[in-house]
Amino acid sequence: MNQIIPPTIPPALFAERADAIAQAAAELAASGWTPATSSNFSMRLDAEHAAITISGRDKGHLGRDDIMLVDMQGHAVGTSARPSAETELHTQIYRRWPAMNVVLHTHSRTQSVASRLFAKEGAVRLQGWELQKAIAGQTTHDSELLIPVFPNTQHMPELVAQVDAWLDAGKPLHAYLIDGHGIYTWGRDMAETRRHLEALEFLLGCELDLRRLSA
Numbered sequence: 001m002n003q004i005i006p007p008t009i010p011p012a013l014f015a016e017r018a019d020a021i022a023q024a025a026a027e028l029a030a031s032g033w034t035p036a037t038s039s040n041f042s043m044r045l046d047a048e049h050a051a052i053t054i055s056g057r058d059k060g061h062l063g064r065d066d067i068m069l070v071d072m073q074g075h076a077v078g079t080s081a082r083p084s085a086e087t088e089l090h091t092q093i094y095r096r097w098p099a100m101n102v103v104l105h106t107h108s109r110t111q112s113v114a115s116r117l118f119a120k121e122g123a124v125r126l127q128g129w130e131l132q133k134a135i136a137g138q139t140t141h142d143s144e145l146l147i148p149v150f151p152n153t154q155h156m157p158e159l160v161a162q163v164d165a166w167l168d169a170g171k172p173l174h175a176y177l178i179d180g181h182g183i184y185t186w187g188r189d190m191a192e193t194r195r196h197l198e199a200l201e202f203l204l205g206c207e208l209d210l211r212r213l214s215a
């Protein structure tokens with residue numbers, strides 16, 4: 001893949017972010033959270049650009065050549081490669097929150113099953129779990145942490161509009177599920193975003209267990 005890097009972006013920065021994405025993706029894939037080329041990952045490079053996975057690549061075996069540049073409207077920059085089909089969901093996060101620098105999207109079995117089970121209720125309501133405090137800004141297990149479940153669609157502007165509507169209603173958002181699809185979460189850096197993803201995977205698994213055991 002021939003990636004031309006704009007002069008305002010240090011090539012070493014792109015390489016560092018691409019390596020960080022590839023490493024995180026390999027670890028998440030090893031956990032079985034990225035089956036069959038699913039999932040996508042990105043990191044902000046500056047106010048105008050993000051590095052993101054090229055569409056359709058095996059997320060367990062990414063190299064620098066599998067990561068490309070996009071602008072904050074989700075358009076490819078300096079390459080004819082095709083960015084993730086879900087790029088607009090990443091750039092929406094970067095546009096809305098200048099402090100957010102990483103977006104991770106995975107398709108684990110737990111995330112997928114939870115998204116279907118809780119779709120009718122429109123959200124997973126997390127309360128009483130100590131691990132809620134792994135989410136930035138959450139200080140107690142007593143708070144209610146809502147993870148919305150948005151209907152799936154192949155038309156990204158519809159998904160973007162659903163997320164915008166949630167945020168424009170003033171509701172807090174740290175992550176969302178897409179029905180029958182997977183989870184999106186984000187953070188200020190890779191470590192924080194991985195922590196969010198791991199905590200949510202654990203919490204969704206606990207909620208599924210509770211439903212199963214109380215059935």
Ligand SMILES: CSC[C@@H](O)[C@@H](O)C(=O)COP(=O)(O)O
Pocket residue numbers: 036037038039040053054055056057083084085086105107
């Ligand atoms: C392989 S099915 C999953 C895809 O449709 C999509 O949801 C996904 O997560 C990966 O798409 P991609 O375009 O590779 O970023």
Ligand SMILES: [Zn+2]
Pocket residue numbers: 038039040086105107181182
């Ligand atoms: Zn997906």
